[in-house]
Amino acid sequence: MLDTATVDPGASGVIAGFDHACLSHDDHIVFPELTLRIQQGDRIALLGRSGVGKSTLLEALRLRLDDQSAWCPQANALVPTLSAYHNIYMGRLAHFSRWQNLINLLRPDPTCWQEISELADTLGLDGLLRRQVDQLSGGQQQRVAIARALYQKRPVFIGDEPVASVDPRQGVRLLDLINARHQTCVVALHQRELALAHFDRIIGLDDGRIIIDAPANELSASDLDVLYVTD
């Protein structure tokens, strides 16, 4: 991914940003000239049609934030043949020694097991930790992906449609949980009502640029219609 400009993340509460940056996949330019500042404490919902560049922007942000970000990709980024426990544990692989990781693969470390069990319980995954991920439902897999990101224990949560495969009530609960554990969140969503109810700042993308960047309490669901108009 090409990225041509950066912003000093230390400046006045800004933790990451883009200044006339070009974000692309090889020769496919998604954002020709993106300018955006993410402030500490921002709770941002990223909206826009499929293919508009939400994942591209999140990925670029994730690279900027490096080990400050807890990354929750779309659910298919799990390792399907490993258990739910091991997928969640992978959130902190870098925190443990290679030897600890190897041992844990064969016999889960009791302290990690306890901590991951408690986390799994809060996500409604109790009793499923030993099960291979490819034997879980789409919604359960999505909760494993969220658990893995929460287990990273990092200040900024970056989620790529983390509640796309769960029912609306569960979506609300999961977003509350994510918000409670992170001061700063940037989350791509398709459900505009969830975005307005659970986030402070709405960023709407279209045609390679930001067309909405406003406080959620100044917007209504119909203000977001413009993001979903097709040609």
Ligand SMILES: Nc1ncnc2c1ncn2[C@@H]1O[C@H](COP(=O)(O)OP(=O)(O)OP(=O)(O)O)[C@@H](O)[C@H]1O
């Ligand atoms: N690895 C890649 N190589 C080339 N082009 C890509 C690649 N990944 C995405 N794109 C293109 O970049 C554009 C933005 O894709 P992106 O995945 O960021 O959109 P999105 O808004 O996240 O979509 P969705 O809501 O469907 O997940 C699309 O036109 C897509 O086809």
